[in-house]
Amino acid sequence: MGSGNSSALSSQRKVLILVENLPSPFDRRVWQEATTLAANGYHVSIVCPTGKGYESHYECVEGIHIYRYDLPHEAEGAMGYLLEYSAAIWHSFRLARKVRREQGFDVIHACNPPDLLFLVGVWFKMVAGTKFVFDHHDINPELYEAKFGRRDVFWRLMVWLERMTFKAADVSIATNESYRKIAIERGGMDPERVHVVRSGPKLDRLRLQPPKDEHRHGRRFLVGYVGVMGKQEGIDYLLHAVRHIVHDLGRTDVHFGLVGGGTSLGEMRQLAQDLGVANYVTFTGRVPDQELLDVLNTADVCVNPDVANAMNDKSTMNKIMEYMALGKPIVQFDLVEGRFSANDASLYAEPNNARDMAAKIVELLDDPGRRERMGEFGRWRVVHQLEWKYEVPKLLAAYEMAFTVDGGSAR
Template sequence: MSKKNMLIYAHYYAPDAASTGQILVDLAEGMRDRFNITVICVVPSYTGTIAPEYKTKRFYEEMRNGVRVIRVRVPEFSKANKMSRVRNIVSYFFGAMRATFKAGKQDVVYSMSQPPILGGLLGVWGKWMKHAKFVYNIQDFNPEQTLAVGYVKHKLVTDLMMAFDKFSCRQSDLIITVGRDLVETLNKRFRGQRVPRVTMINNWIDEKQIYPLDAANERVQEFRARYGLDGKFVIMYSGNIGLYYDLENLVKVIGKFPNARTADGREVAFAFVGAGAVLDELKRYVAEHDLTNVTFIPYQPKEDLVYSLNAGDVHWCVNARGIKGVSVPSKAYGIMAAGKPILGVLETGSEARYLIDGTECGRCCEPGDYKAVANEIHWYLDHAGSEELVDMGKHGREYLVNHLTRDISVNEYARAIEALL
């Protein structure tokens, strides 16, 4: 039997470092033996800048590890400037619509909920243009996410956003969400009536690329030394330093630990690895309050992520209040893969908290309860170097290997999609 054709709309795709982009790389490459995959995405630009070789044409085509990739040129942008981000996203949307005609015959169209609202509408467009089945992967619910953090406050705008995304949901042949709480949100949207067909499949991590390393590992020590973390107890945040994590307030809690030491006598360092819309705000606060125990580290190349994650003793996994049922922080999977304990600031009933509490791979408190956050930091400092922390990391790694690997989740995606055809 000949393979069916599958078109994937991917706002970001390798080599961009976006977590959703990496998910789509794993998905596309993991299903290439079962489908002929075409990906439509932006030119590499997750940081906001675009290399000169991607500035001369409107579209670029390439084969990447057996996957056909059509890249759309977009304008450069600043993550701190809302209007420049909007221009960039809208440019991708219309460019991807045009690129659809370059994709040829397709049997199934897969689109993710990124960029917000437009990702779903691209899937509908692809379904109509290609007379194909439409699979809508909801990683984040919008406008619920933008409402939760006040990013968009005009009711007319948010009502239109909701109407458009519900339209995309209704047009889908299958919705795949990434959390049990997101399934609940979908049911609430449609009030339990005529709910679109939905299944839940967890996100994943490649456990062969991210895995526990001994603290004495040369590359881990090299990373720690490079950023002044050598010999310190490191509480690390790794990922998008963006709008949905309440980091602006969490750094204020960190400010209450200026000269903290662990029970075993180590200095405490708080490391932020990554970039995003609130990075400059965090840097300003740290500079204004002379927080010498806070370090900012740029995004790490994919091949070095195993070393940076292992350089942390404890990792933050956080969301702002109101994100339950809206989004699942994918960084939880990387932390579990590295075998590190988690300091979770997550709402009860959210998917990431289900995973952390259920596997006992960390400790959690509610977003907005900053006294509880401080207490959890104290707890980790008091237990630094203990077998209890080692066991937390082992629990997370063991659960991930058995339930949350790339092969397991990608096979679930492939089976769900094949069932439509």
């Protein structure tokens, strides 16, 4: 491993990125940020969990030093989250100290969840004078309320942890304007220290390719989905829409390709069986990028069934822009940030209405001209407005501020 004592290394600005919910380089946003910083002269290290295909506890990829730790399991329930987050904080501290010795860092860049990573940032601010950049990926109070339907003591704890994170941050990075508003109004951040850096796709990864008809499984149309299989992703709504399309509308000419893994994958496979649509749905689980691209390039329509709630309404979903980058028309529930991203590249179903989602899917399948126009608009919007290259100057500006501001960020 490299040492933080060499003259070449000591002349660089050095960054440690903390991320808990996905391994690097699998986490696309984190990896885009890391490689962008490295390409602009920063020395970058990452501390993250292991995962399928990313089992090594240390490796250097594209000049980025990745230190990984094992988590107990994917969390389900309060005790599961307690174990996972406790282990994550312990390993983040442990490996941050190791990175400090071996690579060095001037900035800790923490990507939530959980909203406990600020503890690592605060510690190194106190003992080493490092800067703390908070990269706001998830709005956890809204997530808790969406999952459990209540604002209790745990919800108040999450609001407090969120505010402490913003209070500790020298600079915060928001993925959209909705998150920026939360940072300012609920987090007490100085507006000048909140930078919007959207999760734009990189077109060198999302390549237009010929369709592969085997993914249609002998049917005329393919509807594609890529993303996590969790409770907030609305896969149950999508499967009820499939049931309506197949059994109520009698459309046996449509197949559905669902790409991604997650804690609800087994449950959703069982639901497809229970609804009598398993033969019309392929669950691939987590797959390499090439298979993901094969499915999406073959799809006639792509879907985003994210549950309409306060969290998803304010969140920007990577899959929307990936669909657009590949020129695919979209059907999704009508959510604020989803509509901002897709604009005229999408039809918008009534929130949490599986039958209306089914109707919108069929409407697009039966109108090839409209599909083509919507896909072309989405592709144009990514190429000219939303691609990652447009976000690079914003990320670098946030870092310039992190190195020049003094003190914390609270009003």
